[in-house]
Amino acid sequence: MNIQEYINSYAEWLKSEISFTKVGEYYEINTPFLDNDNDYLQFYVKQDGDELYFTDDGFTINSLEMTGFSFTSNRKKQLTLILNQYGVQLQNKELILKAPASQFAQKKHAFTQCLMRVSDMYMTSRTKVGSYFLDDIQAFFKENDIFCMENVQFTGKSGFYHNYDFAIQRSKYKPERLCLAINNPSKTTMSNALFAWEDTKPSRRADSKLIVFLNDANGIGRGIEDGFQSYDVNPIRWSKRSDNLDLLTA
Known part of the structure; x- marks a missing residue:
């Protein structure tokens, strides 16, 4: 197995599957990863001077709640752990991440992972009652x-x-x-x-x-x-x- 070839192939596929659209002062970024509704994850980013601002516009939390998912005290604790893990903040149901413009690649990667982990909490409403x-x-x-x-x-x-x-x-x-x-x-x-x-x-x-x-x-x-x-x-x-x-x- 030529593992480096496989990694390069995956990276090329990932690059080809990511698209973006200008929306006002933001760029809407569409990824090939799926959320709990099997829709492609998307989020928004803008640059203000030397700082980047990533946001999901509240979509992830609102999408969870529309399925009937409720944030019990235990789930709130787990949400906080996930957000802290990726350096993401929660403001009025909106997930945001601020970072230096020089760290775009790393922070975009982290923000995508965070959205996937939060979206994945939907599974707890189907398989668990109060645990995670x-x-x-x-x-x-x-x-x-x-x-x-x-x-x-x-x-x-x-x-x-x-x-x-x-x-x-x-x-x-x-x-x-x-x-x-x-x-x-x-x-x-x-x-x-x-x-x-x-x-x-x-x-x-x-x-x-x-x-x-x-x-x-x-x-x-x-x-x-x-x-x-x-x-x-x-x-x-x-x-x-x-x-x-x-x-x-x-």
Whole structure:
């Protein structure tokens, strides 16, 4: 496998699928990533001097609420964690990010990831009542004495920052393991995770591993697990988590 060729191919595809339109003082940017309605994610950006201003114009939160999603105290806490992870602010249901113009690529990437993560909270209204997938994983780790760091960030070969939900430190017998929680396993979320991992790997130890927790409460798309395994990533179905303790423990 020529992994660099695949990464370059993905980057070229991503570049060709992003489009923009001038709307007043803003540029509307359309991405190839899907939200909870299977519509392409879009947001707006403008430049004021040396500063960029990204906004979703309130679409993400309003879209969630239109599905009947309600922000319980626990979901509000999780929303805050997601926003802090990507440096995004919430003002009157509008998600915004301010950044120096010189950081456009990194901040556009971070803002896109944030919108995807917030939109993905829709799945909690279908599969959970008062909990969130990350909470379940944290409880599972605590129950099984799996000690880790939460919400870690690494810079990839491209210069983009990539966030991981957990990092399990290497031990005498096991390598470093980075973990991602994927609440809505789809080709889009799989591609996003693989791009982040392949971009991150060169900056980590050669034996570092990626583990993805897949919420299979509503099923998993065809080929998702095989796709991860073909890149030497370890997918764990949430319903089978207890069968995979050996991957997680020291």
